[in-house]
Amino acid sequence: MNVLDAWVEAACAELNLTPADVDTKAVLDVARDVAHNVVRPGAPVTAYLMGVAVGRGADPADVAERLAALALGWPSDGRE
Template sequence: MKSQDEMLEDWCRALLQALELDNVEIDVNEVLALAGVAAHSVVRPAAPLTTFIAGFAAGLASGSGQSTDVASMQAAMAVARRFATDYAAAEAPGA
């Protein structure tokens, strides 16, 4: 029986292939970490929304030639992570 990590990696590769993105590398753990930050800093449903928006932003940056795929993904996830953390701090009682 496959572990959860193996299943996620298999799912990621299969989905990338279905979307004709065979050559794209995804750091599954980094995406899940970003989802965790959003879920704990904002609310749980912010996790998929945050990762989707970060991915969309990365795709736009990469597709327009502003940056490489990897750099676009790293930059978008860094902004989303920082924004979620700052959002939580701003929403904290007494902030």
């Protein structure tokens, strides 16, 4: 087990969640897309927004796909 997996497991235990329900790769991929194509501080905020959406019943894969597409299509000057 690597450090990230151990952290996710410990954080899940702390929050009474199941590590198997966490798609770490999807979260990291979206965070990378936001950090590289929008703005670095947007990565953790976007991860939080993903969690809120999923917590409210959205499909995790759909949320990740939609946010990645939004970030990858973001104008290079940072404005829409």
